[in-house]
Amino acid sequence: MNWLTNTVLPKIRALGAKKEVKDNLWTKCPACAQMVFQRDLDAAQRVCPHCGHHMRLGAKARLEMLFDDAQWTRVPVPDVPMDPLKFRDSKRYSDRMKEARARSESPDAMTVGLGRIGGHPAVVTVQDFAFMGGSMGLAVGEAFVTAALKAVSERCPLVVVTASGGARMQEGILSLMQMPRSTVAVQRLREAGLPYIVVLTDPTTGGVTASYAMLGDIHIAEPGALIGFAGPRVIEQTIRETLPQGFQRAEYLLEHGMLDMVVHRHRLKEALARLIGLLTVREQVQAVAEIDIPEAAPTAN
Amino acid sequence: MRVYLDFEKPIAELENSIRELERTAEGGNVNVADELTRLRAKAEAMIRTVYGKLEPWQKTQVARHQDRPHFEDYIGGLIEEFVALAGDRGFADDTAIVGGLGRLRGRSVMVIGHEKGRGTEGRIKHNFGMARPEGYRKAIRLMRMADRFRVPVVTFIDTPGAYPGVDAEARGQAEAIARAIDCCLDIKVPLVAAVVGEGGSGGAIAIGAADRVLMLEHAIYSVASPEACASILWHASDKAPDAAEALKVTAADLLRLGVIDEIVPEPLGGAHRAAEDTVRSVGDAVGRHLDQLAGQDPNALREQRRRKFLDMGRGI
Numbered sequence: 274m275n276w277l278t279n280t281v282l283p284k285i286r287a288l289g290a291k292k293e294v295k296d297n298l299w300t301k302c303p304a305c306a307q308m309v310f311q312r313d314l315d316a317a318q319r320v321c322p323h324c325g326h327h328m329r330l331g332a333k334a335r336l337e338m339l340f341d342d343a344q345w346t347r348v349p350v351p352d353v354p355m356d357p358l359k360f361r362d363s364k365r366y367s368d369r370m371k372e373a374r375a376r377s378e379s380p381d382a383m384t385v386g387l388g389r390i391g392g393h394p395a396v397v398t399v400q401d402f403a404f405m406g407g408s409m410g411l412a413v414g415e416a417f418v419t420a421a422l423k424a425v426s427e428r429c430p431l432v433v434v435t436a437s438g439g440a441r442m443q444e445g446i447l448s449l450m451q452m453p454r455s456t457v458a459v460q461r462l463r464e465a466g467l468p469y470i471v472v473l474t475d476p477t478t479g480g481v482t483a484s485y486a487m488l489g490d491i492h493i494a495e496p497g498a499l500i501g502f503a504g505p506r507v508i509e510q511t512i513r514e515t516l517p518q519g520f521q522r523a524e525y526l527l528e529h530g531m532l533d534m535v536v537h538r539h540r541l542k543e544a545l546a547r548l549i550g551l552l553t554v555r556e557q558v559q560a561v562a563e564i565d566i567p568e569a570a571p572t573a574n
Numbered sequence: 575m576r577v578y579l580d581f582e583k584p585i586a587e588l589e590n591s592i593r594e595l596e597r598t599a600e601g602g603n604v605n606v607a608d609e610l611t612r613l614r615a616k617a618e619a620m621i622r623t624v625y626g627k628l629e630p631w632q633k634t635q636v637a638r639h640q641d642r643p644h645f646e647d648y649i650g651g652l653i654e655e656f657v658a659l660a661g662d663r664g665f666a667d668d669t670a671i672v673g674g675l676g677r678l679r680g681r682s683v684m685v686i687g688h689e690k691g692r693g694t695e696g697r698i699k700h701n702f703g704m705a706r707p708e709g710y711r712k713a714i715r716l717m718r719m720a721d722r723f724r725v726p727v728v729t730f731i732d733t734p735g736a737y738p739g740v741d742a743e744a745r746g747q748a749e750a751i752a753r754a755i756d757c758c759l760d761i762k763v764p765l766v767a768a769v770v771g772e773g774g775s776g777g778a779i780a781i782g783a784a785d786r787v788l789m790l791e792h793a794i795y796s797v798a799s800p801e802a803c804a805s806i807l808w809h810a811s812d813k814a815p816d817a818a819e820a821l822k823v824t825a826a827d828l829l830r831l832g833v834i835d836e837i838v839p840e841p842l843g844g845a846h847r848a849a850e851d852t853v854r855s856v857g858d859a860v861g862r863h864l865d866q867l868a869g870q871d872p873n874a875l876r877e878q879r880r881r882k883f884l885d886m887g888r889g890i
């Protein structure tokens with residue numbers, strides 16, 4: 274288990290160094306209702322030490338957790354048109370965006386990082402549910418496309434960590450168009466022969482699930498994560514019945530063949546490192562084949 | 575019996591008087607020809623005015639009109655030698671999406687579309703055009719087959735959205751839609767899509783990531799239904815007209831945003847007033863685009879389609 278030395282310890286050090294105030298805070302676990310000391314919760318990557326419940330994790334913490342030595346560089350994402358529909362409900366979308374940006378370290382709900390996982394170069398792109406419910410609009414689409422094309426140019430795998438309520442309604446049809454758009458990005462990876470791994474976290478629903486989140490070579494989910502196309506409330510309203518226990522949870526999807534595995538957050542980096550290692554033998558095989566072919570030719574004669 | 579929408583009330587009153595007058599004329603020798611001509615001209619002018627400035631919420635109702643031509647009408651009016659093909663080869667035949675081979679203006683095509691069904695029984699049979707995973711998987715199977723035999727694909731979009739049910743989720747609704755979009759963007763034969771009624775979210779784009787996307791004048795195409803959007807963002811489903819306005823769901827909006835390629839005009843007073851004319855107009859437009867796409871290099875065609883979606887929204 275080197276998540277402790279690679280990720281947790283640097284994080285504790287970082288916390289000790291700059292964020293003393295945060296140490297006094299307590300968080301109530303939404304699953305078991307126990308109070309958890311903030312510092313302990315962060316050190317445990319926001320997994321409840323009492324019941325194992327996986328709480329939502331921000332993009333920065335997630336990237337630090339997954340990359341070796343918590344080292345990564347941000348991949349810049351090109352700007353996209355702001356508020357293309359001039360959308361307004363009870364509030365202006367542009368005002369909602371200003372508020373969301375003021376609370377966030379990122380300009381939108383997806384952050385792209387480049388680093389190493391178990392020594393292998395990798396691009397990891399993380400969706401942050403805290404930013405407008407991780408909703409997918411032009412900016413998330415642009416970030417995903419940027420991440421995929423970066424992986425192609427670096428000849429390395431892409432890992433996406435999803436967390437989203439679905440399409441960003443305030444960008445209307447342009448949000449829907451991020452589904453085919455991100456799909457083209459996945460096809461670019463596929464045709465470049467690069468692994469594409471999806472890590473589904475709580476919650477992943479709607480247009481995100483129905484596009485890039487279900488097109489991975491490998492699908493991993495965190496325990497208990499809600500994953501589906503339609504949200505549970507919409508389904509309940511349609512069928513007018515109470516939903517079965519555990520419905521649309523990670524374990525349910527595993528049972529129904531939609532996932533390869535459900536992995537505890539503390540073992541996620543390890544799992545990714547192993548999978549990436551196993552999937553990136555191609556260059557070795559090609560190198561061996563190039564040497565073997567001329568030798569094989571005379572014996573065929 | 576013509577079915578009138580709420581906003582068509584003045585039209586309904588006028589047309590009812592016309593019908594009454596026609597009956598009177600049949601019965602006796604009263605000369606009402608002049609009066610009839612006058613009233614008919616007045617009705618036409620009124621329809622022209624009302625339909626010339628339909629609001630997005632009114633268009634939503636026109637797009638859902640029960641007499642609007644459905645997939646089966648397009649098949650009946652446009653496709654010769656139609657052979658329906660059923661089943662996803664895994665679980666079931668989902669009739670919310672219908673498909674098959676046939677000839678459009680002499681050209682062999684694979685036709686796939688949503689069917690909402692007519693009448694209570696028909697609507698239940700076709701699940702109101704809301705497909706389960708098997709529907710999308712059937713569409714994938716047919717698109718792959720078309721690709722193998724170099725047959726172009728034509729899709730007709732008319733769905734409230736993918737079915738939100740326990741069974742659909744259990745069998746991978748999201749994965750089925752994702753794979754269908756993937757398939758649309760993977761085949762190397764021409765793909766022309768026509769949004770003829772309601773383009774409902776993921777259920778629509780599943781068969782809509784096409785080389786050319788055409789849209790009927792009063793059809794709508796949206797990330798969410800105005801009702802769903804209103805209940806999510808306004809927390810009030812009676813705000814659907816506001817949501818329809820804000821979401822930009824009309825053909826004119828989508829053309830401006832670069833999401834669709836062409837608007838197919840509807841007959842005066844909407845497609846439901848003249849189904850055959852509508853079907854013919856759609857057929858003309860689809861045929862023209864198939865002609866343009868025919869003979870293109872398969873790899874270049876696919877790359878163009880991918881580029882189109884990759885660049886979408888960037889230049890707004």
Ligand SMILES: [Zn+2]
Pocket residue numbers: 302303304305306307321322323324325326
């Ligand atoms: Zn707990």
